[in-house]
Amino acid sequence: MPLAPGVQPARAVVATAYGGPEVLQVVPIDPGPPGLGEVLLDVRAAAVNPWDWKSYSGTAGHDPARLPLRLGLEAAGVVLEVGPGVRWLAPGDEVVAWPVRGAYASRVRVPEASCVRRPPSLGWAEAAGLLSTGATAMHALAATAVGSGDVVLVHGGTGGVGRLLVQLAVLRGARVIATGSADSAAELQELGAIPVAYGEGLLDRVREVEATTGPVTVAVDTAGTDEALDASVALVADRTRVATIAGFAHGAALGVQLLGSGPGADPGTQVREAARAQLVELAADGSIEVHVARTYPLEAAAEAHRDSRAGHARGKLVLLP
Secondary structure (H helix, E strand, C coil): CCCCCCCCCEEEEEECCCCCHHHEEEEEECCCCCCCCEEEEEEEEEECCHHHHHCCCCCCCCCHHHCCEECCCCEEEEEEEECCCCCCCCCCCEEEECCCCCCCECEEEEEHHHEEECCCCCCHHHHHCCHHHHHHHHHHHHHCCCCCCCEEEEECCCCHHHHHHHHHHHHCCCEEEEEECHHHHHHHHHHCCEEEECCCCHHHHHHHHHHHHCCCCEEEECCCCHHHHHHHHHHCCCHHHEEECCCHHHHHHHCCEEECCCCCCECCHHHHHHHHHHHHHHHHCCCCCCCEEEEEEHHHHHHHHHHHHHCCCCCEEEEEC
């Protein structure tokens, strides 16, 4: 179908080979009309997640049939068209969508079931960065049964998932200790956590804080380091209340909960899908906030991935097509 006057061709980021960010290119695409139960989305923002760059790094194999590989799991945008069977969305509706296949694009087809309405109070970049990290945080809290009276240790408290973990645990009535770099203390305190610097001596520093909070009862690792997991099991005897979303090999050896898409991990599909509406509601009324560390144009996806791989971003990295 020819494009309407003034409508630019759609573009998308693809990995043309397996390797590092240098294999990424922006190419023209034809998303086609939305199919059964789908909507066509005019993408205003697409968030960067670690799986985006892991998917072409070789972690998931080197099958040439998957190339060129579309990237991106979550987006926010405006509905342009609706396909047959769509029940509650219409053109012009503003939505947040996750999971999405190929969200790094100016237009993308997404299942209506992946969408929730965007609250007017939530900016496009913040909306795009809410659902994947938020659902991961919700899953971790559910899996470790965090509730009022718990003392929760969050490793990586200034990362995308870590920030939401801290906020959601505080909302549940828990006290939170969160690790971060030496210069992140004020930021972690603003989120409601007691800050502790990671690095050598971590276990001793957490034990000093326990004199004020009481013993740590839950530990969630978002950093994926051996240090984080070793400290967690030293502090929490019940391994069912220790979880990792990143350190799968060491976590498996220690017998803690593995959460997410790693080998042997619990995907938590039902919990994560149910989290969509809850997260949007909490973000809409200001109970939680998504911190966008940096935004990039679509053409700078490789730079965004280099920053993500470096692991020092305090918050979400977001592409703005």
